[in-house]
Amino acid sequence: MINKKKASIVSELLILVIAGYFLYNSLFVLKWQKQWYRSGSLFPAIISVVVIGAALAGLYQDLFGANKGSKKTFSIGSLKRLPIILGIMVLELIVWQMLGYFYLSMFVGTAVMIAMMNVLERNWTKRIGFAVVISGVFIGFVYVLFDMICQISM
Amino acid sequence: MFSLETLSAIFSWQTVLFVAVGVTFGLFVGAVPGLGASVGLVLLLPVTYKMETLPAIAMLIALYMGCEYGGSITSITLGIPGSSAAIPTLYDGRPMAENGEPGRALGISLTASTIGGLIGAFSLMFLLVPLSNLAYKLTDPEIFMICLLGLLSVVGFTSKSVPKTVMSIAFGMLFGQVGLDSFTGEPRFTLKTVALQSGFKVTLFVIGLYAVSQVISLSIGDLTERRQISNKKLNTHISMADFKRILFTALAGASIGIVFGIIPGLGAATAAMFVYTMFKRFKFNSNFGTGEPRGIACCEATNNAVVGGALIPYLVLGIPGSNAIATLSAGFTMHGLATGVGFLNTNPTLVYGLSWFLLIAVILMFVIGKYTTSLWARFLVVPDYILAPLILTLSFIGAYGLRNLYWEVWAALIFGVVGLFASKLDYSTSGFTLGFILSPLIENYFRRSLILSKGDFTIFVRSPFCIVMLILNILMIALPVRSAIQKRRAAASGNVEEKK
Numbered sequence: 001m002i003n004k005k006k007a008s009i010v011s012e013l014l015i016l017v018i019a020g021y022f023l024y025n026s027l028f029v030l031k032w033q034k035q036w037y038r039s040g041s042l043f044p045a046i047i048s049v050v051v052i053g054a055a056l057a058g059l060y061q062d063l064f065g066a067n068k069g070s071k072k073t074f075s076i077g078s079l080k081r082l083p084i085i086l087g088i089m090v091l092e093l094i095v096w097q098m099l100g101y102f103y104l105s106m107f108v109g110t111a112v113m114i115a116m117m118n119v120l121e122r123n124w125t126k127r128i129g130f131a132v133v134i135s136g137v138f139i140g141f142v143y144v145l146f147d148m149i150c151q152i153s154m
Numbered sequence: 155m156f157s158l159e160t161l162s163a164i165f166s167w168q169t170v171l172f173v174a175v176g177v178t179f180g181l182f183v184g185a186v187p188g189l190g191a192s193v194g195l196v197l198l199l200p201v202t203y204k205m206e207t208l209p210a211i212a213m214l215i216a217l218y219m220g221c222e223y224g225g226s227i228t229s230i231t232l233g234i235p236g237s238s239a240a241i242p243t244l245y246d247g248r249p250m251a252e253n254g255e256p257g258r259a260l261g262i263s264l265t266a267s268t269i270g271g272l273i274g275a276f277s278l279m280f281l282l283v284p285l286s287n288l289a290y291k292l293t294d295p296e297i298f299m300i301c302l303l304g305l306l307s308v309v310g311f312t313s314k315s316v317p318k319t320v321m322s323i324a325f326g327m328l329f330g331q332v333g334l335d336s337f338t339g340e341p342r343f344t345l346k347t348v349a350l351q352s353g354f355k356v357t358l359f360v361i362g363l364y365a366v367s368q369v370i371s372l373s374i375g376d377l378t379e380r381r382q383i384s385n386k387k388l389n390t391h392i393s394m395a396d397f398k399r400i401l402f403t404a405l406a407g408a409s410i411g412i413v414f415g416i417i418p419g420l421g422a423a424t425a426a427m428f429v430y431t432m433f434k435r436f437k438f439n440s441n442f443g444t445g446e447p448r449g450i451a452c453c454e455a456t457n458n459a460v461v462g463g464a465l466i467p468y469l470v471l472g473i474p475g476s477n478a479i480a481t482l483s484a485g486f487t488m489h490g491l492a493t494g495v496g497f498l499n500t501n502p503t504l505v506y507g508l509s510w511f512l513l514i515a516v517i518l519m520f521v522i523g524k525y526t527t528s529l530w531a532r533f534l535v536v537p538d539y540i541l542a543p544l545i546l547t548l549s550f551i552g553a554y555g556l557r558n559l560y561w562e563v564w565a566a567l568i569f570g571v572v573g574l575f576a577s578k579l580d581y582s583t584s585g586f587t588l589g590f591i592l593s594p595l596i597e598n599y600f601r602r603s604l605i606l607s608k609g610d611f612t613i614f615v616r617s618p619f620c621i622v623m624l625i626l627n628i629l630m631i632a633l634p635v636r637s638a639i640q641k642r643r644a645a646a647s648g649n650v651e652e653k654k
Contacts, residue, residue, distance in 0.1 A: 002578075004578075004579065007575065007578075007579055008579050008580075011575070011576075011579055011581070012321075015321060015325060018325075018328075019325070019328065021343075022328050022331070022343060025342075025343060035609070036609065037601075037604040037605060037608065037609035038337075038601070038604075038605055040335035040337060040338055040340060040342060041342075042601070042604075043331070043596075043597040043600055043601065044328060044331045044342065044343070047324050047327045047328050047331070047593075048328060050320065050324040051321055051324040051325055051328060054317045054318075054320040054321040054324060055317070055321055057316075057317040058315070058317035058318055058321060061315075061317060065642075066638075066642050066645075074578045074579075076371070076374065076574055076575065076578060077371060077373075077374030077375045077376075078374045078375075079374075081373065081374045082370070082374050085370060085373040085374060086370070086567075086571070089546065089567055090567070092550075093550075093560075093563060093564065093567065097560050102554075106547045106550065109543070109546075109547075110543040110544065110546070110547055113373070113539075113542065113543040113546070114539055114540060114543050117373060117377050117538070117539030117542065117543075118377075118537075118539050119377045119378060119539075120377075120378060134540055135543070138544055138547070139547070142547060142548070142551070145201070146200060146201075146551060146555075150200065150201050150203065150204060151204060152200055152203060152204075152551075152555055154551065154554065154555070
């Protein structure tokens with residue numbers, strides 16, 4: 001479980017920093033232009049101010065306002081499994097980017113994910129076999145559809 | 155539009171076949187929980203790269219239409235809404251299914267969706283020409299105000315937290331500013347990289363915030379849970395009595411759906427929820443929520459009518475008023491088309507063709523839906539551990555196939571993680587994408603207005619139309635703020651009484 005108020009404050013601070021970057025860059029260009037209304041920085045500057053204002057209002061709500069004493073929590077699922085799943089996705093992309101074999105990388109990635117997530121099957125041989133078959137059939141279908149029929153090279 | 159010359163130029167059996175494929179894929183994507191029209195469109199976009207323009211766009215629109223009905227299949231059979239527009243369908247569809255009549259619920263949903271879809275398609279056919287003529291009379295500040303209303307209506311109608319929704323929209327607008335300035339060609343916020351000069355693409359956000367975040371969510375959710383259909387009687391036939399009972403509600407819902415579709419920013423989910431809540435208040439609908447056929451009909455007719463309505467501002471003014479239309483706009487751009495004022499005059503065959511194929515999509519949705527609904531319902535029991543990796547692969551193809559850039563796939567993955575947390579923290583992901591989509595348009599009209607007036611901001615309140623729109627815009631912010639303050643006061647007074 002994650003504390004919603006704390007996570008909210010962190011997200012608002014992060015947004016403040018990013019909006020601050022946009023505002024700084026906008027004002028830096030804006031001040032050099034005489035016909036300010038023609039400037040490409042005017043609109044982003046206004047939007048940055050809106051983001052900063054809304055982020056400050058959100059922070060005020062969390063720290064002093066409606067959410068001051070809130071102890072609400074939220075769950076996104078298994079936090080232990082999150083880095084594993086993200087790790088598989090990242091590895092899948094790295095392998096694809098480095099080796100260049102899209103369909104092979106996707107086949108391996110999909111099979112690994114299915115095998116990892118098929119928690120009800122205790123027998124690992126069956127798990128892996130099932131994952132390889134499903135992944136093979138699906139990637140085969142995708143290959144035929146995109147590479148052979150649509151002629152999109154990946 | 156109705157001349158034989160136009161019709162013969164438009165129709166071909168191949169296009170009808172592509173429309174059928176679009177509808178079928180739409181039924182599937184709509185039925186898969188957590189996906190929806192936008193993700194479905196992104197996944198199908200790569201397939202349309204090398205197709206001719208009309209069949210490609212017709213297939214995408216057919217997907218959008220099929221998706222709106224597909225969402226109700228899971229709502230009714232599994233009790234999980236396939237898309238956000240199908241949430242209100244759950245309130246009456248699920249109780250009816252639990253009472254042993256899932257087939258009847260699905261039949262009502264399909265019939266109402268067809269009525270809504272037909273009304274939407276006819277409204278597109280008959281409103282396009284008059285509204286296109288009207289669009290020529292709108293000035294830059296007026297179009298700016300319409301776009302602004304589209305954004306603020308998200309705050310007014312769907313906001314859980316006003317500051318966070320405003321933040322989401324404005325943050326999305328900031329991301330829309332990355333790239334080359336369309337007026338001067340100067341790079342803005344590109345971190346001095348060439349990759350960012352062409353800016354982000356909306357499909358990237360759709361893939362990241364919706365598809366990838368859903369994949370992660372499914373992957374880290376309860377993997378021991380298995381979806382089960384409670385009852386396998388899925389014959390979608392409905393009686394004449396049921397048809398008569400839902401007809402008025404479906405027609406009324408569809409009419410409201412068109413209006414919601416035309417107003418940029420609202421979309422099918424907001425429209426369906428609004429109509430359901432409104433109809434529930436009527437005395438004769440007191441049994442809403444207990445398996446009432448009219449409860450299913452009103453929201454299903456509404457969300458399908460939105461499709462036709464939402465295409466109007468996009469084709470007439472170039473304003474993509476919802477995430478689905480914005481994703482669809484990527485298909486238009488891919489085929490070298492830029493919608494907006496004058497689009498109808500320069501591409502009459504295409505626009506009329508789309509109107510006709512929307513109509514055909516509705517008819518095919520009814521036919522295909524009637525015979526394949528039970529198939530989709532059974533397919534949906536496919537466990538998450540199979541579904542998630544498959545969606546991920548298609549998402550990567552969607553992200554990379556767009557411009558063949560690796561960094562966009564990485565960005566989609568990052569946005570997926572961000573989207574997972576953002577929705578839990580009450581940020582509006584749909585507000586973010588809508589802000590991103592409308593940002594270049596709003597800036598364009600904003601700057602053109604200011605250049606015309608030489609920096610005089612009163613140009614935005616000079617015409618009566620602008621003043622009316624300004625009042626509506628203020629109301630869209632003021633009403634949810636007032637409601638939040640009232641809730642807070644009520645909660646505070648409740649606490650004081652409890653302490654006493």
